[in-house]
Amino acid sequence: MLTSLKNTKRAIGLGVALIAAVVLVPALANFQSINAIVNTHYTVIKSPIEGALDGFSKMPGQAIAQGEELVRISNLRFKESAVNEMEVEQKTLNERSLGLQQHLKNLQQLQKELQTRVTVHRSHEFLRLEEQLAQAKAEKKAQESLIREQQLLAQRNALLVKENFISPAQNEAAQYALEVTQSRLDIFQARIRLLETEKQAVQRFVYLGEGRNDVPYTQQRLDDVRLQITDVAARLRENERRSSDVQLQIDKERESMAVSREVRMLAPNPGVLWRKFGSNGTEVVIGTDLAHVISCDNLFLDVAVPESSLESFQVGKAVQYRLIGGTAWMTGHIDAVTGSGNNLQDMTLVAQLQREKKDARIFVKIASADLDKAQENLCYAGRKVDVKVPRDWRPSVWLSRVSSFFT
Incomplete structure (x- = not known):
């Protein structure tokens, strides 16, 4: 009876030790963060003239080809007095x-x-x-x-x-x-x-x-x-000579008038219409934002990490990630690392990562081909991801983390 009880206690102890090993070893061997998003920069399309919008039929989320017409701007109040x-x-x-x-x-x-x-x-x-x-x-x-x-x-x-x-x-x-x-x-x-x-x-x-x-x-x-x-x-x-100069000025002014009467805004690169500001008939002035366009060719992961662990994130290091809700793990590479003191926001980013003040950031370059139908899914911009980064083997650091875990 006592022998059987001892064996049971040993089995329970081994099970607890095995569970602890399964849980702690991966945590000690890899850094894992879910405070990460897929991000990219957007291109701003601004109005070069003042006038009314026309032909602005594209909707946010729709794919666009390079050179495709996005909108026309017509200025019907242009004066020819000069x-x-x-x-x-x-x-x-x-x-x-x-x-x-x-x-x-x-x-x-x-x-x-x-x-x-x-x-x-x-x-x-x-x-x-x-x-x-x-x-x-x-x-x-x-x-x-x-x-x-x-x-x-x-x-x-x-x-x-x-x-x-x-x-x-x-x-x-x-x-x-x-x-x-x-x-x-x-x-x-x-x-x-x-x-x-x-x-x-x-x-x-x-x-x-x-x-x-x-x-x-x-x-x-x-x-x-x-x-x-x-x-x-x-x-x-x-x-x-004066007559020739005046004729040259007239020709240049007419060319400028032709440009200022109507402008066709074309997509600068293939991608997705991310934001749209205005619709047909909207009056705009010079420099007004008309649209934001993103490209799926320049995607990266924006990841929040503890600044104390920055030594483990060298540029070029391989990183595993998966979309939240997905099961397939994919690989990217660290492209840049920045500390927690860099709090300036990049206003050209599609999405802003919510992080603590003490968190540092790493940027991981990923291939859009690894993502399924990226262009049809808004390039997955702003999508949450789960990121795993292998830790470097530093026994002193590991022992301090194990001791801190048990205490």
Whole structure:
């Protein structure tokens, strides 16, 4: 009887020890947490213009393809006053260009006429000087012949005076006539030099003479017309450049107007419409949030863990997890670790993990292919998960935890 009772007590003791081993060994070998969720970042779709929404038929939870149209924004109150003002300025510049072109054409025609008149005047002046010069040279030649004749006569008179055939008074009269002829020769020589100087000046387009300008009036008008042509041509080029700049501004403004009148917002990547702000007919302004889009390709686990155990969670370490309510265990890898002091919330996260102030966080990268029909289930964003992480073998830490468990 006593032996049987002892065996029963031994069996009960062994059973308790076995149950304790089954419960404690996994707990000591693995860290397990159910304060974890599937998370991802969302992409914000904002309105680039103000206007009314149209074609916003997608509902939250529906799958979207990359480049698919989500919504159209139409701005029917867009004003074209700026373009109208530039078009009026463009019209004025074009009319001014036509006027300047006609003015330039008239000046060029006048320049041709004045150039012809200057050429005719110069040719006439040149011919007149040549004729006067030829006449002066002929008179000079005649005076030279007369001087030679009077010199011979003076020589004969000198012989006749010696022979008393003529009186001295007649000889003196012949001498006086010779001096007068020589003076006339000097006058003609001076005139020839003056005419040659004027001829050389005319060849250089300079006109000399008493009571005359150095250039004729027609030449002065021609120079003035040339200056006017230069000025008008410069104004025409400036006007055409301004017209070209205004036309470029009009084209850019029209392109901007075309963009600002209607914008088609396209999905930036394949995924799921997570949130929708507004419906058809909703008025929005620039920068208004229209929708939040999530992608199943960038899923991760957001896990709360005790900060005292952070040494066991190295980046790259394998982690087992399963969805709460599920039975299949899947594998991910630790991507990042942060302490409890990092309390700043990431507002672009789809779901916010509820954790204690002393809890640290680990982020586990998972593959969306491991999840069944992730896109049809909103990428499982915000879904609770059960996470197991193998503990590192550190006997001193394990003994302290076992002793703390029994105490």
